[in-house]
Amino acid sequence: MAKEITPRSENYSQWYNDLVVKAGLAENSAVRGCMVIKPYGYAIWEKMQHQLDKMFKETGHQNAYFPLFIPKSFLSREAEHVEGFAKECAVVTHHRLMTDPNGNGVVVDPDAKLEEELIVRPTSETIIWNTYKNWISSYRDLPILVNQWANVVRWEMRTRLFLRTAEFLWQEGHTAHATKEEALEEATKMVNVYADFARNYMAIPVIVGEKTESERFAGAITTLCIEAMMQDGKALQAGTSHFLGQNFAKAFDVKYQTNEGGLEYVWASSWGVSTRLMGALIMAHGDDNGLVLPPNLAPIQVVMVPIFNKPEQLEAVLAKMKEIKEELVKKGVSVKIDDRDNLRSGFKFAEWELKGVPVRVAIGPRDLENNTVELARRDTLTKESTSADSAPERIVSLLDEIEKNIYQKALSFRDSHIWKVDSWEEFKTKIEEGGFLLCHWDGTSETEEKIKEETKATIRCIPFDSCVCQEEGKCIYSGKPSHRRVLFAKAY
RNA sequence: CGGGGUGUGGCGCAGUUGGCUAGCGCACCUGGUUUGGGACCAGGUGGUCCUCCGUUCGAGUCGGAGUACCCCGACCA
Numbered sequence: 001m002a003k004e005i006t007p008r009s010e011n012y013s014q015w016y017n018d019l020v021v022k023a024g025l026a027e028n029s030a031v032r033g034c035m036v037i038k039p040y041g042y043a044i045w046e047k048m049q050h051q052l053d054k055m056f057k058e059t060g061h062q063n064a065y066f067p068l069f070i071p072k073s074f075l076s077r078e079a080e081h082v083e084g085f086a087k088e089c090a091v092v093t094h095h096r097l098m099t100d101p102n103g104n105g106v107v108v109d110p111d112a113k114l115e116e117e118l119i120v121r122p123t124s125e126t127i128i129w130n131t132y133k134n135w136i137s138s139y140r141d142l143p144i145l146v147n148q149w150a151n152v153v154r155w156e157m158r159t160r161l162f163l164r165t166a167e168f169l170w171q172e173g174h175t176a177h178a179t180k181e182e183a184l185e186e187a188t189k190m191v192n193v194y195a196d197f198a199r200n201y202m203a204i205p206v207i208v209g210e211k212t213e214s215e216r217f218a219g220a221i222t223t224l225c226i227e228a229m230m231q232d233g234k235a236l237q238a239g240t241s242h243f244l245g246q247n248f249a250k251a252f253d254v255k256y257q258t259n260e261g262g263l264e265y266v267w268a269s270s271w272g273v274s275t276r277l278m279g280a281l282i283m284a285h286g287d288d289n290g291l292v293l294p295p296n297l298a299p300i301q302v303v304m305v306p307i308f309n310k311p312e313q314l315e316a317v318l319a320k321m322k323e324i325k326e327e328l329v330k331k332g333v334s335v336k337i338d339d340r341d342n343l344r345s346g347f348k349f350a351e352w353e354l355k356g357v358p359v360r361v362a363i364g365p366r367d368l369e370n371n372t373v374e375l376a377r378r379d380t381l382t383k384e385s386t387s388a389d390s391a392p393e394r395i396v397s398l399l400d401e402i403e404k405n406i407y408q409k410a411l412s413f414r415d416s417h418i419w420k421v422d423s424w425e426e427f428k429t430k431i432e433e434g435g436f437l438l439c440h441w442d443g444t445s446e447t448e449e450k451i452k453e454e455t456k457a458t459i460r461c462i463p464f465d466s467c468v469c470q471e472e473g474k475c476i477y478s479g480k481p482s483h484r485r486v487l488f489a490k491a492y
Numbered sequence: 493c494g495g496g497g498u499g500u501g502g503c504g505c506a507g508u509u510g511g512c513u514a515g516c517g518c519a520c521c522u523g524g525u526u527u528g529g530g531a532c533c534a535g536g537u538g539g540u541c542c543u544c545c546g547u548u549c550g551a552g553u554c555g556g557a558g559u560a561c562c563c564c565g566a567c568c569a
Contacts, residue, residue, distance in 0.1 A: 004530085013563090032561090087567070123569095157493090157567060164568070217569095225569095237569060276569060307528050346529035364528055374528080492569090 005354070007288050012232040013160075019282055020161045023291045023355050026278075033159040033166030040355065041278065043299035045169065048277055049149065051201050051296075052171065055193050061145045061173060066127050068151075069118035074126040077251040084218020085122045088155045090166075092118040120153040125219065125244070125270055128174045129252040136176060136266060138257050143186075144176040162279035163236075163492050170274035176266045178256065180245070183267035184222070187243040190271040191224040194239035202277065203294040203407035204228050204284045205414055206238060207436075207487060209461030214445050220270075221245040227460045227487065229414040230283040233434020235460045235489035238280050241271035279492075284410050285379075291356025292378055294406055295399040302328060302395060303357045304337045305348045307364030314341070317363050320388065324361070324373070327392035333399065353378060358402050359395055363388075379406050420485065427476055427488075431457045436489045438468070440482035442475035451477050451488070460487045 005018040020026050025041030028034075037045065053063070069092065076082045096112030099105070121127065128146075135141060153167045173190060177183040191208055198206045206226035216223040220242035228238045246265040249255070254266045285292040295301050304321045308314040318339060325335045336357075338348050345362065352360055362374040373391045376383045379402050386394050417435035421427050430437055432455075441447060441459065452458050462484070463469050469485040 028561090084568095152569095154568070156569095158563095158565090168569080170569085240569070272569080274569060309527060344527050344529085344531060346527085346531085348530090350530045362528070366528070 005288070005290060008231065008286070009288075015286075015288075016279075016283055017161065019286055019290060025282070025291075026161050028161070031166075033156060035159075035161055035165045035167075037169075037275070040299065044281070044293070044297055045275060045278060047297045047299060048197075048201070049171075052193075052197060052273065053147075053149075055197060056147050056171075056173065059145075059189060059193060061147045061175075063149065064146045065148055065150070066124050066131065068121055070121050070124075070127045072117045072119055074130055075119050077126060078219045078247055080247075081125065081219035081251075085154070089122055090120040090153045090155055092120065121150070122152055122154045123270075123272075124148065124150070124152075124172055125174065125248055126252075129248040129254060129268070132174075132176055132266070133252050133254045136254055136256050139178050139259055142176055142178045142256060142266065143182065145173075145186075146175065147171055147173040160279075162275055162282070165275075168274050168276070170272050172270060172272040175269045176249075176254070177269070178258070178264070178267070180267050183245075183269050184243050187222065187224055187241045187269040187271065190269070191226060191239070191241035194241065194271075194273060195226050197273075198226055198228065198238055198280075199407065201294065201296045202281055202284070203296070203403055203410060204238070204280060205407065205411040207461065207463050207465070209463040209465075209487065211240075211461055212445070212448060212459045212486075214448055215458065217242045217270075219244060219247050221247070225461055227489075228280050228284060229410075229417060229436060229489075230280070230492070231286075231413065232283075233417050233436075233489075235436065235487075235491040236276070236280050236283070237460070237491065238277060239271070239273040242269060244268035244270060285406055286356075289350075289381070290354030292406060293356035293358060295358045295403045298356065298358050299334065300336045300355075300357050301333050301399055302335045302359045302361060303352045304335065304361040304363065305345050305352070306337075306339065307345045307362055309365065313365050313368075314339075316368055317365070320363055320368060320373075321361070324388065324391050328395060331392060331396050333392075333396065349376075353381075359398055361391070361395070377402055379409070421476065422473065424476055427457075428455060431455050431488065431490065434490070436460070436487055438463075438485040439476040439488055440473035440484070441486045442478045442480035442482055444478075447475060447477050455490075457488045457490050460489050460491060462486045 005022055006014040008015040024038050026035050026037045029036045093114055094108045094112045095114060096109040097106050098109040100107040132144060135144060149171050151167055151169050156164050156166055159165050175186050177186065195206050195208045198204045206228045208226055211223040211225055217240060222243040224241045225237055226239045228236050230236055246267055248268050249265040255263050256266055258264055282291060306314055306317040308317055321337050325337060328335050356378060358378050360376040367373055371388045372385050373388050374383055374385050377398060419430060419437055421430055421437045421439050427437060448459055473482050475482050
């Protein structure tokens with residue numbers, strides 16, 4: 001009873017929030033806008049980290065760590081960058097507390113005011129480029145391919161668990177290159193790494209594209225992104241990769257000597273994904289019973305629930321379970337035997353469904369007699385009985401099927417909520433129903449802004465997938481000529 | 493910062509026009525019966541009713557001020 005969540009169709013936001021809290025992923029903390037990630041939620045994040053980190057290493061990157069604090073003057077070196085982040089920065093002004101002489105408890109010591117205020121990083125371009133200045137002098141020092149796992153703070157006015165919190169965990173890659181082409185190629189490569197990760201590990205189909213000027217990262221020349229569709233038809237930006245040109249190199253005076261002896265500014269890229277991916281995972285696959293985790297990211301892939309009447313039966317069942325578990329572990333499957341004796345099996349079934357465990361194995365006295373086990377899959381909520389001997393093998397193939405199935409499910413959901421729209425009237429009705437609209441656009445920020453004002457829809461990206469979008473037409477709003485469609489949606 | 497709402501055991505809530513010992517569900521503890529889809533019975537632990545001021549014989553309830561949180565906007569990954 002206590003674990004029941006709001007039905008998804010009734011109130012999507014409430015459903016999401018309930019799910020995050022009741023599945024034990026995260027909760028609000030005492031600090032406004034900040035989130036506590038609970039062990040189960042963090043275990044999923046760790047799986048994500050692990051896989052992403054592997055993919056970064058495979059593409060030649062190394063990890064490093066830079067300071068949490070950024071001198072205020074660093075942030076203001078790049079004009080657009082500071083403008084983009086100034087409104088949401090936490091600032092450190094003092095370095096000491098004292099006991100108030102007037103008895104008001106502990107207060108900030110006015111004598112401990114910092115010479116220069118420190119900003120808690122909202123992103124690390126500035127501090128990193130300040131450092132790169134010392135690392136780079138020759139073309140032989142390039143490229144620098146570095147990633148950092150860190151927390152950042154953006155003082156948002158309204159927050160939501162995982163989707164937008166004042167502090168969040170992420171990775172940010174910062175690369176330095178000798179040529180424009182190489183930096184651009186890096187930015188493209190990494191957005192594709194993100195797309196691969198989303199599809200193959202999170203089982204979420206994404207649209208890869210480029211942001212329009214108004215949605216671009218502050219300080220970037222080009223921002224590439226992956227956009228995913230949630231089950232209410234809204235878009236979630238799941239990852240971004242930026243081509244920064246020479247903006248930061250110029251702001252921090254980072255030059256290198258070419259092999260001809262000339263002096264050139266360095267070219268840059270940066271890219272990141274955050275704990276927001278957790279939100280994507282939850283909203284893309286969850287159902288009225290709770291979380292549905294893709295096997296590739298599930299901390300527990302298989303849970304075993306014993307069914308018994310007498311203690312002797314429990315013992316026999318557990319012995320069988322351990323046998324099967326051992327086989328599974330050998331095959332690289334993570335298994336939990338739920339041997340709590342104060343809870344009934346039905347309760348456990350519901351609880352593990354809420355937590356999204358892909359496969360559940362139930363074994364009872366009847367199974368022991370017949371040498372069978374009951375397998376239940378989370379994605380379809382169906383059950384099958386199989387022989388105990390072939391169970392490990394069957395479970396491994398089942399995990400694979402589930403991963404594929406939930407991707408297909410998400411893909412067909414998205415594809416059935418994406419439309420080419422050519423009339424403004426149709427645009428206004430369709431966007432209210434939720435979903436992605438592929439429309440012509442005249443390429444101006446003014447039109448984009450007006451569409452946003454009237455419908456709350458924004459251009460999520462200019463998709464790369466040229467065969468779908470590359471065609472002549474007229475702007476949905478202004479009627480001016482356009483030679484390609486762009487992706488409109490309401491977004492998180 | 494604008495509009496709306498809510499503060500009552502750990503959680504979710506009820507509490508009438510002011511009245512008696514502040515109640516219910518969940519959770520928790522003890523004992524027993526149960527166990528193939530969220531068990532049941534009996535007993536039990538746990539509360540400065542957000543804070544301050546006021547009205548009153550009497551305030552969880554009425555008035556004022558403060559404060560915290562939530563929702564809807566503006567801002568954003």
